[in-house]
Amino acid sequence: MLSQETIVAQATPPGRGGVAIVRISGPLAQEIGYRICFAGQQDSIPEKSMFKPRYALLRSFYDSEGQCIDQGILLSFPGPNSFTGEDVVEIQGHGGPYVVQKLVNRCCELGARRANPGEFSLRAFLNDKIDLAQAEAIADLIDAQSEQAAHCAMASLQGEFSKRIDTFAQLILNIRIYVEAAMDFPEEEIDFLEDSALRAKVEGFLAEMRDMLDASKRGVALRDGLSVAILGAPNAGKSSLLNLLSGEETAIVTDIAGTTRDVLKCDITLAGYPLNISDTAGLRETDNPVEQEGIRRAQVAAQQAQHVFFLIDAQDLAPDMKIQSSLLESLDIPAHQLTVIVNKLDTLSSEQLEALQSGLESHQILMSAKTGQGLSDLENIVIEQLGGRADESQFTARQRHIAALNEAYQYCDNGYQQLMMTGSGELFAEDLKLGHRSLGEITGQVSSDDLLGHIFSSFCIGK
Numbered sequence: 001m002l003s004q005e006t007i008v009a010q011a012t013p014p015g016r017g018g019v020a021i022v023r024i025s026g027p028l029a030q031e032i033g034y035r036i037c038f039a040g041q042q043d044s045i046p047e048k049s050m051f052k053p054r055y056a057l058l059r060s061f062y063d064s065e066g067q068c069i070d071q072g073i074l075l076s077f078p079g080p081n082s083f084t085g086e087d088v089v090e091i092q093g094h095g096g097p098y099v100v101q102k103l104v105n106r107c108c109e110l111g112a113r114r115a116n117p118g119e120f121s122l123r124a125f126l127n128d129k130i131d132l133a134q135a136e137a138i139a140d141l142i143d144a145q146s147e148q149a150a151h152c153a154m155a156s157l158q159g160e161f162s163k164r165i166d167t168f169a170q171l172i173l174n175i176r177i178y179v180e181a182a183m184d185f186p187e188e189e190i191d192f193l194e195d196s197a198l199r200a201k202v203e204g205f206l207a208e209m210r211d212m213l214d215a216s217k218r219g220v221a222l223r224d225g226l227s228v229a230i231l232g233a234p235n236a237g238k239s240s241l242l243n244l245l246s247g248e249e250t251a252i253v254t255d256i257a258g259t260t261r262d263v264l265k266c267d268i269t270l271a272g273y274p275l276n277i278s279d280t281a282g283l284r285e286t287d288n289p290v291e292q293e294g295i296r297r298a299q300v301a302a303q304q305a306q307h308v309f310f311l312i313d314a315q316d317l318a319p320d321m322k323i324q325s326s327l328l329e330s331l332d333i334p335a336h337q338l339t340v341i342v343n344k345l346d347t348l349s350s351e352q353l354e355a356l357q358s359g360l361e362s363h364q365i366l367m368s369a370k371t372g373q374g375l376s377d378l379e380n381i382v383i384e385q386l387g388g389r390a391d392e393s394q395f396t397a398r399q400r401h402i403a404a405l406n407e408a409y410q411y412c413d414n415g416y417q418q419l420m421m422t423g424s425g426e427l428f429a430e431d432l433k434l435g436h437r438s439l440g441e442i443t444g445q446v447s448s449d450d451l452l453g454h455i456f457s458s459f460c461i462g463k
């Protein structure tokens with residue numbers, strides 16, 4: 001689907017730099033490039049292939065009055081062998097805002113319009129150069145903050161993620177064809193309930209989908225990180241934990257209850273994942289209006305975070321060492337978003353420690369923010385929360401991929417349950433069809449204008 005409009009944008013970041021690239025894509029790309037390079041020869045524009053493809057041509061660039069704007073290199077990528085699939089021309093000039101502005105303005109005078117964010121990638125998608133997940137991987141690669149995230153985004157860009165999605169889509173299709181064929185030929189009398197090969201196939205497929213969901217969650221966590229709020233009573237050691245995790249004296253630590261008032265945010269890496277951690281004011285009844293506001297903000301931070309580390313000072317526990325906190329109960333945090341950390345492990349007697357350890361539940365850990373003891377347990381909790389170790393991630397993914405994968409899984413799973421209850425293949429076939437459709441949304445085989453607009457508008461201009 002070749003667009004009638006020619007678009008232009010600076011492909012390099014704005015500001016000053018050695019070189020800036022202005023990218024032009026669309027039917028007028030070559031002509032615009034030609035007119036910029038060969039001012040005064042407008043009447044003698046060659047009909048076809050004005051430039052040798054992919055050849056670095058050193059030229060001066062001119063404005064409408066024939067004044068030289070800049071000198072640099074012009075590269076031509078005739079469609080379909082270009083990033084967008086259309087004719088693309090790249091002008092590499094000197095990286096100053098004034099020069100770039102003049103070049104872009106000249107392109108617009110010659111018939112191009114300024115590109116919207118992500119419009120080059122959108123065209124690449126519409127022209128089947130890349131699928132939707134690969135287009136998103138380009139943005140992820142640009143945004144990658146760590147080696148692991150960049151590596152995984154590159155894998156997605158090379159189609160690793162899409163290939164796995166396509167394999168699932170193909171498997172669903174195969175099962176559907178089998179089920180529908182069996183229904184079309186009732187004389188064969190295939191009894192789905194007795195069909196162990198079908199069962200093995202569907203059950204194996206569902207298990208693989210669950211693994212894929214976990215892998216995608218890791219991919220999302222690697223891209224987006226996890227937001228965590230540290231909460232607890234005053235002096236529980238919240239700021240000490242933030243300092244331990246950030247490796248710096250980020251927050252003020254004192255033995256005065258009520259030291260922290262503002263919410264203090266900090267980006268750290270734990271178990272290879274990016275975490276955005278918020279230290280908050282200690283929760284208690286107080287008449288001090290400043291502290292009251294701090295506590296209100298702490299509660300908001302807890303609601304906004306994806307996960308809460310709730311700290312309890314081990315010295316505040318009752319003599320039976322039962323891990324209980326009325327404060328925690330009043331916060332009402334969903335169990336799967338909560339880790340309870342009993343802090344100041346270093347202050348406990350061996351009997352107290354033993355009593356504590358024997359009653360420990362899976363979301364509760366013991367540690368010392370002062371000595372760092374127990375930090376590996378906290379790392380394990382994060383790994384568990386995010387579905388595995390960061391270094392096991394193979395690709396980046398997005399929330400929208402997880403939602404679509406989950407939907408596909410639910411359709412297939414529900415359909416299969418129905419089949420096993422009723423023995424009737426009709427509902428199962430319909431659910432498989434819907435599941436297949438959900439998977440198609442990931443790579444863009446099924447897409448709406450709204451979805452495309454939403455995805456590509458988050459890209460940078462010139463990409």
Ligand SMILES: Nc1nc2c(ncn2[C@@H]2O[C@H](COP(=O)(O)OP(=O)(O)OP(=O)(O)O)[C@@H](O)[C@H]2O)c(=O)[nH]1
Binds near residue numbers: 232237239280345367
């Ligand atoms: N022994 C020991 N002391 C700790 C530990 N963690 C924190 N402390 C001490 O406990 C006191 C309070 O620590 P903070 O980190 O300021 O506690 P907080 O929860 O941020 O307190 P507020 O900001 O007042 O809510 C300080 O004197 C710390 O040195 C620990 O693991 N062991």
Ligand SMILES: [Mg+2]
Binds near residue numbers: 260280282
């Ligand atoms: Mg504090």
